[in-house]
Amino acid sequence: MGFSMQSQFGAIERKVEMLISRKSNLDKSQFENTKPLEESIADVLKNMKFSTQDSKVEPIVSQQSTSKTEESTLKVSNFKKSFLFNAADFLKGASVDMDHSSSSNLNPLIGYDQSNLVLLDRPQLLTDKAWCSNAENPVLTIxxxxxIKPISVSYEHAHWEGIVPNGAPRTYDVAACLDFYCEKWKPLVSNCEYSQYGSNEQMCNISSHMDVPLIGKVQFRFRENYGGTKTTCVHLVRVYGEAKTPAKIEEKNLRSEEICTDLRWYYHNSYFKYIWANKNCTVLYENNCCLECPECCQECLITDYNRKTFENIGLYTLLFVVTVIISFFVFKLQSQVHKLEKKSEHKNHRFENREEIELSHSDVLQASKIQGRTKPPDPINPMISKEEFQFNAADFLNGASVDMDHSSSSNLNPIIGYDQTNLVLLDRPQPPEDKAWCSNAENPVLTINLANYIKPTSVSYQHSKWHGTIPNGAPRTFDVVACLDYNCEILEPLVSNCEYKSYGAGAQEQACNINPHPNVSSIGKVQFQFRENYGNTEMTCVHLVRVYGETKTPVKTETKTLKSEEICTDLKLYYHTSSMKYNWANKNCTVLYENECCSECPKCCNECLITDYNSSTFDNIILYTILVIVIAIVLFFAILTVFAILFSCVPCLIGRDQL
Structure with missing residues (x-):
């Protein structure tokens, strides 16, 4: 303990002892032309009144004469210096004011700010820990x-012999800031020179006659550097005030001993464990670890990268990921709610006057006889009876959809891209040829969730426009069954062996009536089972299917609103004049048909998709890309953490037992 106290007290007096020890070894003739070093700042400022040139205040170094007067002065100075207090010491609470200092290499764009290294009062300085600035006249505000009431300032460069390194400060001024922004200031030292004939630390006194109040902020203004280089590199500055009592020597406790022992062992035995530990300069110097691990103190940083760093990175990354995911799902939920509201309003408006189905299947047969149709119960009828009173429950625009889980795979549901399967349910006068639901299955199955529970009266199939000969691949015969459960395991036949035939022009849609079924009151799902196609091709292409139920009153015709007019006009304009704007706009089939844009822009409707590629698509791509990148970063840090634990903790524990 006595040795520790002596070493600490010796560190406080090292500057004074350095001055005295070097005094007797200097050659007087070498410096016979130098100015007296005891010249105070008061004399300098006094001389400035009578001279247009700056008077240099020589730093206090061991260049003094050996006169008795100066020896006595040194004794007085030595007595006072034993109680000097460095108010610019980072370990005591000083800090660099970055807002009013020049930019430097210690404050990078990415990474922690290490600017306070220039205030870390330590015996041995490192060249790679200097505060370097490219400013013409760098300013360092502290x-x-x-x-304090300042007594002197000093600058210390990293160890050098003979020649001061290029880039080191040569002359500088120091001013006291009288306000927070340093807009009002008072000079303390002017033209202080760091001499090549002195020691590593060189001081400039501040005149005691100057009317300087207690100050809490100073500013070093570097005027010139050695070598005239572009970059000025400052290693350590000090601002001294006088203390009534010497600095307290803190006793090293057991906890400090443990910290220093651990850090020393980690440094020499486990790189990952050392990186993981808290090892910043404050920890090392406050726990007096520099004697035990000098390398640790030499390499320390103001804010180091340790376990907390990785935890913070992981935490902020996770927070960002959660925020992105929540935002994504909120956006999707809002979109879905908006779509459901629109569909619900549309459905309610269309079917608000629908009542229970009153016409029986026998009435349909009777009506067929009156019109001269004497075909069997399941024939193909080119025209649908009472068409204006029919309700197509398989219309996508009314809310119907294809059940992909219980349907054959098709070209409308690619591996990459949006699912467009519901085009086969889009009820439009002329289905386009290139928008068919095509399947390679031997007997394709198309399962449909109806828009509403109905008692079915007929089904129909419509192919794209043809003349004379039905195109190859078109369905020839098919069955329709009702699904009585969700998975379509319990079936009830509705139509069997329904055939699509050529009846000349205008017979693209052909229907098959459904006999009444006592076991089927109302259904919500049907399944089309295609048995044979034209040309016996490998692929069967289905263009449009319908499932009819009857309604007492015809469907209301909606009035086109002003908003719909604007949408249609804009889409028509974009389609014909700006491909980019058209691709960017929301132009799916629902938008076009619900706003009745087909008469205004028929090509838009022919080319429309169930889910189109628009601005939302690109937004989603960007969002998913960010999400993937963030997840990749999280995984990277997670793997890094695991490796750090595996490669450092186990050896560390083994080695600790061996100590």
Whole structure:
């Protein structure tokens, strides 16, 4: 303990002892032309009144004469210096004011700010820990650890012999800031020179006659550097005030001993464990670890990268991921709610006057006889009876959809891209040839969730426009069954062996009536089972299917609103004049048909998709890309953490037992 106290007290007096020890070894003739070093700042400022040139205040170094007067002066100075207090010491609470200092290499764009290394009062300075600035006249503003009446300032460069390294400060001024922004200031030292004939630390006194109040902030203004280089590199500055009592020597406790022992062992035995540990300069110096691990103190940083760093990175990354995911799902939920509201309003408006189905299947047969149709119950009728009173429950625009889980695979549901399967349910006068639901299955199955529970009266199939000969691949015969459960395991036949035949022009849609079924009151799902196609081709292509139920009153015709007019006009304009704007716009089939844009822009409706590629698509791509990148970063840090634990903790525990 006595040795520790002596070493600490010796560190406080090292500057004074350095001055005295070097005094007797200097050659007087070498410096016979130098100015007296005891010249105070008061004399300098006094001389400035009578001279147009700056008077240099020589730093206090061991260049003094050996006169008795100067020896006595040194003794007085030595007595006072034993109680000097460095108010610019980072370990005591001082800090660099970055807002009013020049930019430097210690404050990078990415990474922690290490600017306070220039205030870390330590015996041995490293060249790679200097505060370097490319400013023409760099400014370093310091928030002192406490308010003081300044006595002197000093600058210390990293160890050098003979020649001061290029880039080191040569002359500088020091001013006291009288306000927070340093807009009001008072000079303390002017034209202080760091001499090549002195020691590593060189001081400039501040005149005691100057009317300087207690100050809490100072500003170093570097005027010139050695070598005239573009970059000025400052290693360590100090601002001294006088203390009534010497600095307290803190006793090293057991906890400090443990910290220092651990850090020393980690440094020499486990790289990952050392990186993981808290090893910043404050920890090392406050726990007096520099004697035990000098390498640790030499390499320390103001804010180091340790376990907390990785935890913070992981935490912020996770927070960002959660925020992105929540935002994504909120956006999707809002979109779905908006779509459901629109569909619900549309459905309610269309079917608000629908009542129970009153016409029986026998009435349909009777009506067929009156019109001269004497075909069997399941024939193909080119015209649908009472068409204006029919309700197509398989219309996508009314809310019907294809059940993909219980349907054959098709070209409308690619591996990459949006599912467009519901085009086969889009009820339009002329289905386009290139928008068919095509399947390679031997007997394709198309399962449909109807828009509403109905008692079916007929089904129909419509192919794209043809003349004379039905195109190859078109369905020839098919069955329709009702699904009585969700998975279509319990079936009830509705139509069997329904055939699509050529009846000349205008017979693209052909229907098959459904006999009444006592076991089927109302259904919500049907299944088309295609048995044979024209040309016996490998692929069967289905263009449009319908499932009819009857309604007492015809469907209301909606009035086109002003908003719909604007949408249609804009889409028509974009389609014909700006491909980019058209691709960017929301132009899916639902938008076009619900706003009745087909008469205004028929090509838009012919080319429309169930889910189109628009601005939302690109937004989603960007969102998913960010999400993937973020997840990749999280996984990277997670793997890095696991490796750090595996490669450092186990050896560390083994080695600790061996100590």
């Amino acid at each position: 928030n002192l650890a406490k308010y």
